[in-house]
Amino acid sequence: MTLNFEANLTLGKFALDVTFTSGRGVTALFGRSGSGKTSIIRVIAGLARPEKGMLVFDGDTLVDTNRGIFVPKHMRRFGYIFQEGRLFPHLTVQQNLNYGRWFNRKPKESDELAKIVELLGIGPLLERRPGKLSGGEKQRVAIGRALLSSPRLLLMDEPLAALDEARKAEVLPYLEVLRDEMKLPIIYVSHSVSEVARLADRVIVIDDGRVAMAGAASEVLSQPLISVAADRREAGTLVEGKVLNYDAKHKLVTVGLKKSSIQIAGTEVAIGKDVRVHILARDVILSTVRPEQLSALNILAGSITAVRGDDAGTVDIHVDCGGTPILARITELSYERLALQQGMPVFAIIKTVALESL
Amino acid sequence: MTLNFEANLTLGKFALDVTFTSGRGVTALFGRSGSGKTSIIRVIAGLARPEKGMLVFDGDTLVDTNRGIFVPKHMRRFGYIFQEGRLFPHLTVQQNLNYGRWFNRKPKESDELAKIVELLGIGPLLERRPGKLSGGEKQRVAIGRALLSSPRLLLMDEPLAALDEARKAEVLPYLEVLRDEMKLPIIYVSHSVSEVARLADRVIVIDDGRVAMAGAASEVLSQPLISVAADRREAGTLVEGKVLNYDAKHKLVTVGLKKSSIQIAGTEVAIGKDVRVHILARDVILSTVRPEQLSALNILAGSITAVRGDDAGTVDIHVDCGGTPILARITELSYERLALQQGMPVFAIIKTVALESL
């Protein structure tokens, strides 16, 4: 499955001029507030008509302004989780959830409903109307409503912003299941690097209506430029690997990288599975000698490939650990003290539990 | 300044029964979605009338159901940033911002407006109406509107949820200025431990309409129980200290704790200032020998006071570092390998830049 997007759209003084392609899995739209993320999603959903543009989903042309093609929104079957909920105020939660199912040729089985209700923790709310829900409850129902409409593509505009961390931690794995098992492509808008790192296969960074950067998540998230949209503190590298082993006793997953391996705390995963690990630069400690007796399990040997200072008193050190690039952010003082230089061998120490779980 | 809150309120099947006191500074309301945070704020703002209760702000009784007192919302002068924006659709952004100023005896000077517009980056939007703003832009205008109404107390219901990290990083320091310089008390609802850790003096954890825990931020955030509301990954300790030194060259702040000190990357701070540092358990590495040649600047000697395992393959180790409690979360495997026990001397290694800046 691929989505080819190409659109020009003017909204007052704001001009959107974006072209990108997204494939299977999750494509994250990343960008500062007002950069045009929602506008892009609206064009995909068929809620906005570009002045000039083209939208092709899996060979199916949805928009082509040259040929005057515009497939209306209800024929696209794209589930859209809006930034502001948009629940139907006259329907109960249950009716809201079921709304999309009425219009689907292939209705989901009813235990699908039960499962999603359970996952989102909205069981006690089913008989209520949206006016009587809390902010987070509304958002959860909106997520459920979109999921249950059997979409071909899921458009999620900051879906988890209003959720508490515990609930987020429950919903994210489900999105992964959708992505991996249901093979549902997802376009995901989020300001959270950790969410994106965890879910996204591709990341598209939007800046002022234009694509500032696009590419595989592992590439884009390792760029310092990502900090236009994200917290500097969330810079890091996204590393891809394969599960080599699972230690059930210690609940430790061993992930094989290019020439090394790292260990991550987590629940059982199938051996051989491809996984991604987001290593935050600020979580990496460098040492010039191999450290002993540390609680950190992951100590990777490597050599410094680049050094980049900034004016905030920190230095970003790029380390190549057997083909796996690792970014470490350390203080200028340490940088001076350890006399680090390009080409120097170092050890990167990564706290196991600091890793994003899969 | 103190706020005494005591209210019983029934909303359908949901019963709120909450009593707390909040003092100067920021009081964070923490709790899962649907736990009753917004309901509490609504009572404080005068938008909901408790069935039984009492609300006293600085000796000024706003609600007393026994005596039939209920000060209406417009006489309370509490600025409220709503979870859903609630901008006036018929007014421009500028008029929205100015709305509260019309009703204030002591109007803020107009450069106050310029400053807040600048801070929130809403300068180009001033002539627009809210219907033509993006989600984050709306939220920023709502923040500005409440700030400009010269409130005696600020009620913030997940104000930063829709903002990108970079913008958040700009707004948070301003909130700190409000708290510290303007001495504006703030009641703050958030799901983000790092926001709360940074801002809050007191934390009140709400669970299903009741106070589950309340106390100084440093106490509450160090409790494992906080994970009802927060991501487990954000557990840690909040440490209080005083700025001892600022190294302008390396942009390093030295913070003196009880008997030790730690270094934090950051911009200039006044020496002698009281600061707080949130140390995430997952950012602490333990070592049984003093490590050498590490890029981590902070290595604190201490001894293990408690060990608490969980069933996720990690162990929480409480370490006392010269009177300063530090929580470290390590894998079970490391725990076994290092043969850690209560009373054992250890070194806690904290990456400098992993600390919350002030």
Place this chain on the structure above:
Amino acid sequence: GRAQASEKVTVFAAASLKNALDKVTAVWEKETGHESVTSYAASSALAKQIEAGAPADIFISADMDWMDYLAGKNLIKPDSRKNLLGNRIVLIASRDRSDPVKIEKGFDLVTLLGGGRLAMGSVDSVPAGKYGKAALEFLGVWRFVADRVAGAESVRAALLLVSRGEAPYGIVYQTDAAADKGVTVVGTFPEDSHPAIIYPIALLDESKNADAASLVDFIRSDRAAPFFEMQGFTVLR
């Protein structure tokens, strides 16, 4: 439905005839066993409805004009047209000024009004108004009171204006004045001061109902006369 109603004789009659005509048709129905219905409305509306093909058999107009209008369009059976009733117009006053007024050439109506208004049917549209205006012109009073006239939508409304004391005097049919205790008849206009007040009756050209002629005859008969006279009409033979 229309099917049964078409067997009934349908009468279109000026609204002011309601009291008397209802009683007359009731007697006729009882005696003959036939049925009838009467639609009371303004003569103007009825005439235009007949023009538009209304299923009426008999038309009784409050003035000659609307009957002439239909006659001009050949919508009535010409030989069936008869003058049915006559009426008089009277000067009425509200209760508190019941002194009789001598109505003669040049009588001082203006002084009587004393700044108040003279209530009457609209002088352009309501028949009683037209007759009233003609009478006042004949008596040479019109030009003094023309701008003091309050033209009402119907005689009944004019009557009400007087009985409620809005206007001190009014000109109405004697048929209407008789029934209202709030007003006093203070004078009757001479019969020669205005065109004869005549309610004509006619069978309609399109009427196919065989009983209609019988009803017209009954309405014009001596049997019916007392009902009309009781209301103050003059029965014309």
Place this chain on the structure above:
Amino acid sequence: MSWFSLTNDEWTAVHLSLRIASVAMLASLPLGILVALLLARGRFWGKSLLNGLVHLPLILPPVVTGFMLLLLFGRRGPIGTLLADQFGIILSFRWTGAALACGVMGFPLMVRSIRLSIEAVDRGLEDAAGTLGASPMWVFATVTLPLILPGIIAGMILSFAKAMGEFGATITFVSNIPGETQTLSSAIYSFLQVPGGDAAAFRLTIVSVIISMAALLASEFMAYYVGRRVDVE
């Protein structure tokens, strides 16, 4: 005869009024919704014209409206002839004609109410329904229609009440034939035209008011019920 008992003719008028007002209200509803939709949402040439046309019965004296109906829908009028020839529908001097007159007189009131409600609907909700697979027709039926229910109810009650009070256009169009086209209103009018008819007119007025108040209360209750469901907060 007790003061309040109604004569047969009066009962007939009551029945007829109820039937005419209900039919006028219900029959004009679909068209009312359609026109309100066109006026609220449509962008077409002649929209102002349509809007003006809808308001005509309000602007014109009812008698004029009645005459126009007579000219158009009468036995000899162009539409009247057409309806009679093609569909065998005869409106003139039938209760159906009275319903037409009442429907026309109440139409601007109905359309305005519904239109106001439509204009207040959050288009975002309709968009959301569209992305969930609902075609425009379904969006209308499942989202727009329920949300504009208060306006529809208001429009219906206005139309009904107007039909109860209307006589100018009715009496001009379909005359005042007892048992066929004589409504309470025209009966009241007839009584007012003759000496001594006031008491009877007053009695019928009370009946008319009672009926309309009952309808009004029912509508308020419905609106309350509908509103409670959609209540925000």
Place this chain on the structure above:
Amino acid sequence: MSWFSLTNDEWTAVHLSLRIASVAMLASLPLGILVALLLARGRFWGKSLLNGLVHLPLILPPVVTGFMLLLLFGRRGPIGTLLADQFGIILSFRWTGAALACGVMGFPLMVRSIRLSIEAVDRGLEDAAGTLGASPMWVFATVTLPLILPGIIAGMILSFAKAMGEFGATITFVSNIPGETQTLSSAIYSFLQVPGGDAAAFRLTIVSVIISMAALLASEFMAYYVGRRVDVE
């Protein structure tokens, strides 16, 4: 005399109609807003009664309304006496009386529109204004009122149009005095009562329609302008 030129009397009727319709509309507006507010928001004993009272002019045949006005506001009526004695205000046979009649007849239409709009207002916005320090009066003036403007405009235009078409209640209450109380509507009615008056009636009808259409267009434009400002998306 060209076919279309109006006589002096007719010009007077045009002026008078305009004046009466405008005054009726404007004078009933504050009360209309108040009553709409009460009905939309109030919770008080007798609310149904007030609601019924407001609808009465719609339910009753206009002639009956005219009679009632006469009974109440006439020279001998309780309110009429009061107004005359205390304030020297005399309504009978004055254009002001006609404006009263038109205002009363249009009142239910105006109230309904405004009420519908009020019921559609998001209370959350009013709450927000309250927390920003606006007293209920200010909240109403700066938030509620601007948001219900479409309803107010709709109510005003309905009231105006109704006033242009009204004659039943007017003519009954204040009669049909050229230059004082004779509106276009009553002039049209008078013409229709005489054989051959159709042409004149038609001419005046056209005038009336032109005026009302102009008002309608203006209102649509205003509503569009207001709506554009509040446009969501």
